[in-house]
Amino acid sequence: MTARVLAPFGARTTNVVARRETGGYVVFTALDADGPDPAPGQFYMLRSEGWGSQGGRPFLPRAFSVAAAERTADGVRLEFLVEAVGPGTSILASLGAGAELTITGPLGRPFSEPDEVNPGAPGAIMVGGGIGVAPIAILRRHLTEQGIPGRTLLGFRDEAHSGGLELFGACQEVGLAFEDGHRGHQGYVTDLLQVALKGDDAAAAAVYACGPPVMLEAVRAICAERGAQAELAMEAPMACGYGACFGCAVPLAEGGYMRLCVDGPVVRADAIETALVAGSGHR
Numbered sequence: 675m676t677a678r679v680l681a682p683f684g685a686r687t688t689n690v691v692a693r694r695e696t697g698g699y700v701v702f703t704a705l706d707a708d709g710p711d712p713a714p715g716q717f718y719m720l721r722s723e724g725w726g727s728q729g730g731r732p733f734l735p736r737a738f739s740v741a742a743a744e745r746t747a748d749g750v751r752l753e754f755l756v757e758a759v760g761p762g763t764s765i766l767a768s769l770g771a772g773a774e775l776t777i778t779g780p781l782g783r784p785f786s787e788p789d790e791v792n793p794g795a796p797g798a799i800m801v802g803g804g805i806g807v808a809p810i811a812i813l814r815r816h817l818t819e820q821g822i823p824g825r826t827l828l829g830f831r832d833e834a835h836s837g838g839l840e841l842f843g844a845c846q847e848v849g850l851a852f853e854d855g856h857r858g859h860q861g862y863v864t865d866l867l868q869v870a871l872k873g874d875d876a877a878a879a880a881v882y883a884c885g886p887p888v889m890l891e892a893v894r895a896i897c898a899e900r901g902a903q904a905e906l907a908m909e910a911p912m913a914c915g916y917g918a919c920f921g922c923a924v925p926l927a928e929g930g931y932m933r934l935c936v937d938g939p940v941v942r943a944d945a946i947e948t949a950l951v952a953g954s955g956h957r
């Protein structure tokens with residue numbers, strides 16, 4: 675497993691240094707002067723100025739995957755891709771340069787390397803859906819830097835519910851699917867995965883996925899049918915982000931539960947009972 679990077683104790687105050695709109699989403703960049711470089715798949719608990727301003731909401735910090743991280747002389751620049759769906763995400767999506775942002779992280783278990791997901795895997799097949807493209811972007815960059823070949827498949831509902839494509843650069847093949855068909859394949863990104871896993875070498879594949887629960891459940895089913903191994907970056911409602919509240923419990927295939935914030939958010943597809951976790955948000 676890629677080493678889990680441990681968060682420094684407590685929350686840190688950072689500043690937003692850049693913001694840009696990308697399709698229907700927003701990317702904002704925070705400069706973390708004191709924190710370590712995160713591993714792909716890890717997340718941060720975020721809150722900012724304006725927190726609690728909407729009738730007391732949002733009360734708790736919110737969880738966000740890191741989409742890109744770059745070490746500079748002043749600290750690590752962290753990029754987050756946000757879709758405004760409620761009070762917390764709306765505040766974060768509106769933050770401009772100079773805004774104060776409080777972060778805890780990096781948290782959770784990162785993605786494994788392809789040969790740890792499936793020994794002998796020739797590379798990676800990465801599948802992102804909607805705002806779930808965020809951790810796939812940093813994973814893709816990490817694998818590219820190591821010279822590990824990868825195929826990236828991204829799916830969105832429509833133009834308004836898409837964005838972040840520029841996080842993927844141009845150095846690897848990117849397959850696109852839009853449900854409304856205005857660009858790329860008309861249909862689901864899992865249609866592209868079905869095609870990618872056709873053939874005799876499917877059982878050697880290392881698949882990585884992040885997206886809405888129905889997409890992740892479809893990825894699980896396709897990989898199980900083809901004998902491919904997969905890791906999923908999942909969502910669950912998170913109150914603390916570090917194992918204290920049990921709000922993020924996900925049922926395990928062998929019985930019992932894991933706390934997604936410390937035992938995930940990256941999980942082996944065959945370790946969980948289902949990816950259809952109630953209250954995880956994304957449709």
Ligand SMILES: Cc1cc2nc3c(=O)[nH]c(=O)nc-3n(C[C@H](O)[C@H](O)[C@H](O)COP(=O)(O)OP(=O)(O)OC[C@H]3O[C@@H](n4cnc5c(N)ncnc54)[C@H](O)[C@@H]3O)c2cc1C
Nearest residue numbers: 736737738739756757759760761762763808909910955956
């Ligand atoms: C590990 C992890 C990583 C995450 N990474 C990202 C990320 O990179 N970018 C990102 O934008 N979000 C990400 N999320 C989801 C994000 O944390 C939630 O969208 C956020 O908590 C919503 O907070 P809110 O205050 O805006 O809305 P809430 O008050 O929590 O919810 C408002 C309403 O929106 C619904 N809702 C909540 N979340 C979503 C959602 N994601 N999509 C659609 N409807 C939703 C709720 O059911 C509710 O009806 C991640 C979650 C986890 C657990």
Ligand code: FES
Nearest residue numbers: 915917919920935
């Ligand atoms: S969010 Fe509190 S235990 Fe996971």
